[in-house]
Amino acid sequence: MRYLSEILFFMIFSRNLQPSSILAAVCHFSFVVQNDRIHDTTAAQARGGKDIQGIRWDRLSITREKYRQTRIEQYKNYENIPLSGEGSEKQCKTTDKRGLYYEFRRNSRSVKSTILHFQLRNLVWAATKHDVYLVSRFSVLHWSSLTCTKSEVFNASGHIAPSEKHPGSLLEGFTQTQVSTLAVKNKLLVAGGFQGELICKFLDRPGVSYCTRTTYDDNAITNAIEIYTSRSGALHFIASNNDCGVRDFDMEKFQQSKHFPFPWPVNHTSLSPDSKLLIIVGDHPDGLLVDPRSGKTVASLRGHLDFSFASAWHPDGLTLATGNQDKTCRIWDVRNLSKSVAALKGNLGAIRSIRYTSDGRFMAMAEPADFVHVFDVESGYEKEQEIDFFGEISGMSFSPDTESLFIGVWDRTYSSLLEFGRRREFSYLDSIV
Numbered sequence: 001m002r003y004l005s006e007i008l009f010f011m012i013f014s015r016n017l018q019p020s021s022i023l024a025a026v027c028h029f030s031f032v033v034q035n036d037r038i039h040d041t042t043a044a045q046a047r048g049g050k051d052i053q054g055i056r057w058d059r060l061s062i063t064r065e066k067y068r069q070t071r072i073e074q075y076k077n078y079e080n081i082p083l084s085g086e087g088s089e090k091q092c093k094t095t096d097k098r099g100l101y102y103e104f105r106r107n108s109r110s111v112k113s114t115i116l117h118f119q120l121r122n123l124v125w126a127a128t129k130h131d132v133y134l135v136s137r138f139s140v141l142h143w144s145s146l147t148c149t150k151s152e153v154f155n156a157s158g159h160i161a162p163s164e165k166h167p168g169s170l171l172e173g174f175t176q177t178q179v180s181t182l183a184v185k186n187k188l189l190v191a192g193g194f195q196g197e198l199i200c201k202f203l204d205r206p207g208v209s210y211c212t213r214t215t216y217d218d219n220a221i222t223n224a225i226e227i228y229t230s231r232s233g234a235l236h237f238i239a240s241n242n243d244c245g246v247r248d249f250d251m252e253k254f255q256q257s258k259h260f261p262f263p264w265p266v267n268h269t270s271l272s273p274d275s276k277l278l279i280i281v282g283d284h285p286d287g288l289l290v291d292p293r294s295g296k297t298v299a300s301l302r303g304h305l306d307f308s309f310a311s312a313w314h315p316d317g318l319t320l321a322t323g324n325q326d327k328t329c330r331i332w333d334v335r336n337l338s339k340s341v342a343a344l345k346g347n348l349g350a351i352r353s354i355r356y357t358s359d360g361r362f363m364a365m366a367e368p369a370d371f372v373h374v375f376d377v378e379s380g381y382e383k384e385q386e387i388d389f390f391g392e393i394s395g396m397s398f399s400p401d402t403e404s405l406f407i408g409v410w411d412r413t414y415s416s417l418l419e420f421g422r423r424r425e426f427s428y429l430d431s432i433v
Contacts, residue, residue, distance in 0.1 A: 052104055088304075088324075093382065111417040122268075122395050124397050127400070179192070183225035189203055220241060222240070225237055228271050247259045279311040285304045364396060
């Protein structure tokens with residue numbers, strides 16, 4: 001074992017491996033030397049000193065700290081505009097990283113979270129503090145953190161067809177759908193596919209309710225889905241596509257209600273809490289604020305240096321956030337959009353997912369791998385908790401009641417679902433969450 005360890009050590013520090021390969025080598029070697037099944041990690045075990053992912057650093061010839069340093073130095077952030085990450089660093093604020101807002105609860109190894117597109121990381125959604133939906137290869141799964149059991153919602157590797165008849169629904173359905181994005185809210189689950197497919201399932205009904213294709217364009221991938229309730233009380237969702245279109249679907253009538261074209265592929269959209277403004281970000285450094293009724297641009301968001309893939313509204317409707325491949329998340333105030341009010345920096349790469357808690361107290365931003373940052377909004381984003389692990393991030397989600405934070409980790413050996421619980425002042429609350 002010592003010989004294998006020394007080979008691994010040489011491979012890492014001779015820099016013959018790319019970052020993802022290094023991680024795979026470390027994880028594979030750790031798996032081999034353990035010579036047994038890698039189990040889940042509980043909060044009690046983590047408090048006792050066990051690595052939350054079960055990596056046996058004591059059996060490797062490299063410390064966790066040294067590997068972290070190497071990982072940061074060697075990870076290659078994907079950029080569409082060269083050197084955008086370097087150019088943005090000087091604008092970022094310094095934060096206090098000593099916050100502890102969410103405590104580790106469990107790492108569930110039986111939940112194999114996966115991704116299919118390296119830029120799209122919205123594949124994990126919490127419906128309650130115990131119920132999570134995620135993508136694992138061709139399957140959309142439900143995970144109960146209360147019973148530690150999983151079940152398959154549907155499998156897209158075969159044929160999926162709607163069990164209900166609605167005008168405009170593709171009754172023939174789809175075969176071998178590659179799920180690129182996912183959203184779950186108000187008992188509705190919508191999965192988007194690489195060929196513009198949309199699969200809609202109500203979680204309290206059997207079968208799939210509605211199937212449609214946004215476009216037959218060659219560049220049709222569905223990049224993001226947002227589910228919302230209209231001011232009339234009807235359930236809707238918005239699909240953002242690579243064909244430069246944003247489409248609104250009315251799930252009361254089961255039909256498309258709006259279609260707005262834009263000059264570039266749209267990677268993400270977010271509707272304001274009052275439904276009066278829509279954030280549009282995509283393959284352009286500038287973001288847009290759009291009137292969701294007419295599709296007309298109200299204002300531009302200028303400051304990012306690369307393409308954006310994430311956006312979110314604070315519940316107060318006055319603040320919004322955008323995440324970009326320039327390694328920053330920018331915070332904007334709708335009352336003065338001449339420039340962002342803050343730029344928050346990642347460690348490794350692009351900010352590919354952003355979430356606010358429903359009470360507006362915290363904002364989380366996820367990098368492509370290894371880091372999720374949870375910011376204290378009340379501190380003006382000056383205090384944060386940095387959640388540090390190893391692996392690509394398939395998605396993250398706060399539960400609607402803010403009590404849980406789930407993070408999907410994609411890796412050949414250590415793929416899993418990380419669960420964190422909101423830290424409270426009184427420990428007795430731990431017994432009921």
